[in-house]
Amino acid sequence: MIADMLQTRGDKEEAASVGLARGDKAIAADSDSSSLLSYVGRILYRWTVGYGYYPQWSIYWVIGLTLLGAAVYGSARTRPNEVNSIAYSFDLLIPLVKLDEDHFKIRLSGWRVYYFYLHRLAGWLLGSFLLATIGGLNLGK
Numbered sequence: 001m002i003a004d005m006l007q008t009r010g011d012k013e014e015a016a017s018v019g020l021a022r023g024d025k026a027i028a029a030d031s032d033s034s035s036l037l038s039y040v041g042r043i044l045y046r047w048t049v050g051y052g053y054y055p056q057w058s059i060y061w062v063i064g065l066t067l068l069g070a071a072v073y074g075s076a077r078t079r080p081n082e083v084n085s086i087a088y089s090f091d092l093l094i095p096l097v098k099l100d101e102d103h104f105k106i107r108l109s110g111w112r113v114y115y116f117y118l119h120r121l122a123g124w125l126l127g128s129f130l131l132a133t134i135g136g137l138n139l140g141k
Helices: 002-009 012-030 036-052 057-074 085-093 101-105 111-135
Strands: none
Touching: 002 012, 012 036, 036 057, 036 111, 057 085, 057 111, 085 101, 085 111
16 A cells, blocks of 8 residues: 555655565565475576566576576587577567577577576566556556
8 A cells, every 4th residue: 555655655765675575575485384385386487587676686687597598509519600699598588579580490409408498488488578568457466
């Protein structure tokens, strides 16, 4: 209620701080009674978009995961030389983006395959949380 009042008054930063604290308190209170999947989902929602109060955090995650994926791809011994590692990583991270269809034909080996499975899953999660925030869903508030 306080966060909503602050938001109405135009104090968006203070409203976001109060909302973040409220979400953290709700997670702490529900940690014993909620399922593990629900608990993990709320934690991810908190750290990716700040319960919807900080959607810009998702940009930092996209940049960080793109750079990490580029480093992982760049460490592969066998890869096409003409493929830009940052473009490859970004293409696999963001589900709705297809910069180059050839990126999806590249086959890596070893642990890199499993990293990029998680990389793609992280992109779907980030996109889902961002869409929920933009759509106004009340996932963690």
